[in-house]
Amino acid sequence: MLIVLHNWATDKDVELVKKTITSLGLKPVAIPGAERTAIGIIGNQGWVDDAPFRAVKAIMEIIHVTKPYKLVSRDFHPADTVVKLPGNVRVGGRSPFLVIGGPCAIEGREQIFRTARFLKKIGVRVLRAGAYKPRTSPHSFQGMREEGLEILDAVRKETGMLVVTEVMSPEQVGLAAEKVDILQVGARNMQNFDLLTEVGRARIPVVLKRGLAATVEEWLASAEYIVLGGNRDVILCERGIRTFETSTRNTADLAVIPLVKSLSHLPVIFDPSHATGKRSLVPHMALASVVVGANGVMVEVHPDPEHALSDGPQSLHFKEFEALYKRIRGLEGFVKKSCCN
Numbered sequence: 001m002l003i004v005l006h007n008w009a010t011d012k013d014v015e016l017v018k019k020t021i022t023s024l025g026l027k028p029v030a031i032p033g034a035e036r037t038a039i040g041i042i043g044n045q046g047w048v049d050d051a052p053f054r055a056v057k058a059i060m061e062i063i064h065v066t067k068p069y070k071l072v073s074r075d076f077h078p079a080d081t082v083v084k085l086p087g088n089v090r091v092g093g094r095s096p097f098l099v100i101g102g103p104c105a106i107e108g109r110e111q112i113f114r115t116a117r118f119l120k121k122i123g124v125r126v127l128r129a130g131a132y133k134p135r136t137s138p139h140s141f142q143g144m145r146e147e148g149l150e151i152l153d154a155v156r157k158e159t160g161m162l163v164v165t166e167v168m169s170p171e172q173v174g175l176a177a178e179k180v181d182i183l184q185v186g187a188r189n190m191q192n193f194d195l196l197t198e199v200g201r202a203r204i205p206v207v208l209k210r211g212l213a214a215t216v217e218e219w220l221a222s223a224e225y226i227v228l229g230g231n232r233d234v235i236l237c238e239r240g241i242r243t244f245e246t247s248t249r250n251t252a253d254l255a256v257i258p259l260v261k262s263l264s265h266l267p268v269i270f271d272p273s274h275a276t277g278k279r280s281l282v283p284h285m286a287l288a289s290v291v292v293g294a295n296g297v298m299v300e301v302h303p304d305p306e307h308a309l310s311d312g313p314q315s316l317h318f319k320e321f322e323a324l325y326k327r328i329r330g331l332e333g334f335v336k337k338s339c340c341n
């Protein structure tokens with residue numbers, strides 16, 4: 001439930017509303033906003049009876065929220081969330097479009113250091129690379145796991161790049177959070193609720209990918225787990241969904257980017273690599289995501305995609321990535337001046 005107060009409401013009125021909420025065994029959440037004073041209620045598992053509030057004159061409106069998410073919704077937090085990363089890197093709101101690049105998986109020190117140095121040289125600040133890999137077949141390369149995390153820790157210390165890596169189980173979160181700057185929950189684990197609860201306890205940002213067959217509502221409800229756990233720094237990532245179409249690896253659902261941005265205050269980025277599965281389509285879709293208002297992209301790039309241990313066919317060569325990066329920076333300026341957001 002959401003309680004909106006008249007703009008003449010005093011601090012005393014606000015306190016009275018908060019006390020009433022607490023007396024019902026529920027939790028008040030202050031909702032910041034220049035134009036209105038509002039208080040959200042969390043902790044209820046069903047309908048909240050608004051009778052105890054009806055006598056409070058300072059209340060202008062009582063809104064029953066029936067969605068399975070609250071804290072991540074625009075109703076509860078009208079302004080855009082800007083996630084702050086180390087080194088003054090930001091994502092969300094009016095921050096510059098964030099470009100994240102790197103291989104699907106960590107394959108060794110040399111591969112990661114080469115990629116990190118290349119990215120840094122062209123101006124990219126965030127490196128992605130998987131240590132724990134969710135693979136469809138148990139016969140496929142499963143990732144370098146803890147050894148991979150050590151490589152990421154070394155590369156960020158030596159190059160100053162920020163690093164993002166996926167965690168697949170709650171047990172991996174503690175160690176990974178010490179070795180990297182951003183955690184990733186992958187599409188296959190979007191509804192691994194114990195994992196969501198654990199990354200909710202982490203004190204570093206989390207990229208939450210949309211599940212392969214998840215609705216927007218389910219995706220936002222998963223983000224709610226993380227925020228409710230105390231971690232507000234959630235970055236949503238659209239990565240394509242399963243449809244009848246098999247000519248692309250997934251179907252890029254770009255329409256949800258402006259949609260989710262209207263429903264939620266969280267930043268939304270796009271992964272054109274998994275959304276298409278085809279290197280030739282990645283630049284087109286990455287550029288399209290700038291136009292529809294994404295806050296950033298995460299793109300797979302590899303020093304030798306033909307010999308990559310995972311996702312080679314969708315990974316860009318360095319030259320292709322550099323060309324895309326320049327086009328993104330150009331398009332970003334144009335979109336900010338003249339377009340759609």
Ligand code: PEP
Pocket residue numbers: 104130134185186187188209239271274
């Ligand atoms: C990945 O980012 O390498 C990955 C496995 O992505 P997704 O979870 O979107 O399939």
Ligand code: MN
Pocket residue numbers: 104105274300310311
């Ligand atoms: Mn991948």
